[in-house]
Amino acid sequence: MIQKVLLLCLSISILFADIALQGHVELQSQAYLNHPQGKHSYNNTAFAQVEATYTNENLEAILKASAQGDYYDLKSEAEKNRRSFVRLDEAYVKYDFDDAQVMAGKSIRFWGALEVDNIVDGFNPDDFRSELFNMDKLGVYNAAYTYYTDTGELSFILKSGEPDQKMAAFPYVYYFFPANVNYDANLQSEKNRYRPTIYLSYSGSTDTQYALDYAFILQNGYDSQHYFTSDAPITSPRPTFTNHVYLVNKAMSYNTLVVGSTLLKLEALYADVINDKTVSDYYHLGLGVEHTLTQVYKNADLGILCEYYKYHTLEDGKYTDLQLFETFQNDLFLGLRYSFNEGDDASIIGGVIADLDYAEQSYYIEYESRIAQTLKLNLDYRYIEPSQTTLTAFNLLGRHQRLSLKLGYYF
């Protein structure tokens, strides 16, 4: 209901107010050369996003909404992927004072420094109806006060109302559960889901020979890591899986150190689970190096990327990384980014993510370019070699190979 009212407000404000509008419409076509039996071998998706910004001196109001249409949702009831939606992503106001800012509403935040997986970026949950390699975030209701120092900022953030995470249905290739599993999107929370989650963050930059961007965040409230329970054994005809969220005290940090043409990155978090008996305390660590070689061929730059991730639960007899579907538990990423540095902003990025525990590899190569002033083309190829012996998320997906073509119109 709230979403409908806010979307109505968005439409009215677009019609009558003097506001800045921007957005894009995308058409995506994917072919799955390897896919599990019974799942679709291709898919087409249309996606649109519009953002309206009203600015009046120190006040800024933002409304952002998205809509997605899946080919199979339109095609037939039996084959539905249940990926189509109209979604309010953001609706918030912020006011800037000389040394401070206050904001309130539904918004999306980004925290992190690494390229492949930002382990501290858990403010917003993912929308499970998005495609696996391009997860959309769900906006969350929060209010924040930020005080700015000369070189940094101190923020107090209060978040309330953990959103349900709807999921695509079985025929969709990136639905991970077996066909007989029914997923109940109603989120089960340890306390009332409106119990606030509190964040205190400080971030800044040093003015030293080797510059450092740093951020520290303390959290009390619902964790970004969730877990699933089943009301019946998975072998039963129709078990229902439920999504759970629990309370933690958490410390997080993300940092980037500049050493010449090299960026050294660190993301780390430690979670102390407060009451939940099924989930262990855990830590998650990510280390990264990004080195850029300029003008390797004509104007082109080459970025060399290397990242390592380690996730570890600290208590025995509780959910493990496998049961929590944690894919970056002992993983190494090696990648290259080739930026043509021409007028079309074309680039090629590719690499491999190797799971060092379960002998899995995920390879990808992606090309992106503007093909006219308002059109953007994106091509990608991915290949996943899953674990043959361990029940990982990729094992559930099976050997996977896909080609994807995306064309976007921007305005």
Add this chain to the structure above:
Amino acid sequence: MKKFVLLALSSLSLFAISNFEVAQKSDRVISGYEDASSHIRMILINANADKRERLMKMIVLEKEEGDKSLMEFLSPADVKGTKFLNYEHTNKDDDQWLYLPALKRVKRIASKNKSGSFMGSEFAYEDLSSFNVDKYSYEGEALEIEENGKKMYKAYSKPISKYSGYTKQVFWVDASTFLIQKMEYYDRKKELLKTATYSDYKKLSGIWRIGRIEMLNHQNDKKTILIWENESIKNGLKEKNFHKRVLKK
């Protein structure tokens, strides 16, 4: 005869001007603007004469120890809202951040290498950083020449930084105004790489400001034109207008 030669030599030294003095005077006539705000139109033209255009909004704060600047992309639409914040330093690498609005992400940029292309154009980062005479070495005297009926000084400088993409820059300066008219850039192989032609100077509050630079790359026949629009100076901009917080605004 001896007296005549001595007189001629002394008059020569009286009017001769060194390369360093030309650069210094050239710097002086465009300094003192305190801060500037403008729109910059960037036109990229490839060897087949195909054009691509970008529009940016830019603010600059003039500082003794290195300027601060904030650039926001207004077009093309897919990069609209992307911001680039730069703190120049004379004694260490610049501090640079890029804001990507689609991800709401502020990304640190390594700025060691100054020779990389600026946003796919024929301008390198070092071409667009604020001019500072201390970044170059100068030897000898400038040549006094006449081009298109205009008296000019032809001078040259060499970049001090080993990370520069150039070995030499030759510049033509109007002898009456000391405004740069043309600059040639020689690459690491000491071959002519690019020529920048400066035009459309205008005086704002007593300070000369550039209106247009056309950069021609002789090695790939590509060209980039920068046009400054609606520029204003001495707007009262402060340090806080260049705080990292402005990236997410």
